[in-house]
Amino acid sequence: MVVCHNKTQRELDSTPCVNTSYIKAGHFMQNTIQSQEAQKLHYLITGANRGIGLELCKQALEKGHHVSACVRKPETATELRALEGNLRIVQLELSSGESINDCAEMIDGPIDVLINNAGIMGGYDQALHEIRAEQILETVNVNAIRTLEFTRALLPKMKASQCRKIVSLTSRMGSIADNTSGRFYAYRMSKAALNMAMQSLAIDLAPEQFRVLLMHPGWVQTDMGGANAPLNVRDSVSQMLGVITRYNHLGKATFMNYQGETLSW
Numbered sequence: 441m442v443v444c445h446n447k448t449q450r451e452l453d454s455t456p457c458v459n460t461s462y463i464k465a466g467h468f469m470q471n472t473i474q475s476q477e478a479q480k481l482h483y484l485i486t487g488a489n490r491g492i493g494l495e496l497c498k499q500a501l502e503k504g505h506h507v508s509a510c511v512r513k514p515e516t517a518t519e520l521r522a523l524e525g526n527l528r529i530v531q532l533e534l535s536s537g538e539s540i541n542d543c544a545e546m547i548d549g550p551i552d553v554l555i556n557n558a559g560i561m562g563g564y565d566q567a568l569h570e571i572r573a574e575q576i577l578e579t580v581n582v583n584a585i586r587t588l589e590f591t592r593a594l595l596p597k598m599k600a601s602q603c604r605k606i607v608s609l610t611s612r613m614g615s616i617a618d619n620t621s622g623r624f625y626a627y628r629m630s631k632a633a634l635n636m637a638m639q640s641l642a643i644d645l646a647p648e649q650f651r652v653l654l655m656h657p658g659w660v661q662t663d664m665g666g667a668n669a670p671l672n673v674r675d676s677v678s679q680m681l682g683v684i685t686r687y688n689h690l691g692k693a694t695f696m697n698y699q700g701e702t703l704s705w
């Protein structure tokens with residue numbers, strides 16, 4: 441892993457973003473500046489049905505934030521539906537442009553923090569001799585192209601907040617500098633494309649004070665990460681939420697792991 445510890449502190453140095461406290465009735469209070477830890481924000485989290493996305497919702501709700509949780513099938517999202525707190529579940533199928541637009545319309549603004557967590561591995565048959573073009577196209581479509589499209593659809597509601605944080609779950613496997621083991625064409629290409637899309641977005645939106653973060657969650661015990669992963673989902677998510685809260689870097693995007701260490705592109 442390539443880690444540049446010297447950049448981390450500067451990028452985590454933060455002034456508080458402005459709180460847009462959410463009230464159940466659907467109105468937002470007059471903005472007040474509080475310490476970042478105490479702020480009650482509106483988080484929008486995709487892929488909230490299981491794994492890292494479900495845990496992000498759980499811990500954000502535990503901290504008293506309002507959460508809009510996006511899932512493909514709200515009716516079967518039983519673990520998510522059982523969570524207590526200020527939660528709204530909205531349907532989102534990222535591979536459909538229509539679903540992206542409908543979802544963006546249904547979400548109440550302002551949105552303070554968008555977490556693009558939903559993603560696919562694209563199968564485990566990704567060695568050179570077996571990878572198929574369709575597999576790569578589908579994986580890049582969901583993980584990068586549609587994620588960018590979804591983010592763009594939400595910008596008007598994010599501009600209504602002064603916090604304006606866009607966080608996308610990427611992977612070290614999308615790092616060109618860190619690729620020493622090859623294979624995994626679809627997944628690696630999709631995350632490298634996501635990283636590039638978010639970097640352009642960060643530059644384009646810098647004049648409007650957006651903060652863009654690409655975050656590697658570690659190798660985590662989920663359906664995607666598998667049972668042999670060294671990190672449990674609760675530890676990964678609690679550290680990621682700490683990094684996200686403190687992250688306040690304006691300008692270009694940053695590629696960090698769950699511990700707040702800057703990774704090489």
Ligand SMILES: NC(=O)c1ccc[n+]([C@@H]2O[C@H](COP(=O)([O-])OP(=O)(O)OC[C@H]3O[C@@H](n4cnc5c(N)ncnc54)[C@H](OP(=O)(O)O)[C@@H]3O)[C@@H](O)[C@H]2O)c1
Binds near residue numbers: 487560663
């Ligand atoms: N776990 C790891 O070790 C690891 C490491 C590096 C990066 N990451 C990244 O972290 C993120 C979360 O990973 P995870 O381990 O929690 O994965 P996971 O357990 O496989 O969960 C993925 C989530 O994404 C949703 N999703 C997949 N395709 C979708 C689509 N087309 N539209 C909408 N939602 C979709 C799934 O919905 P359904 O439940 O409906 O299928 C599920 O809720 C991913 O972006 C992943 O690439 C994970």
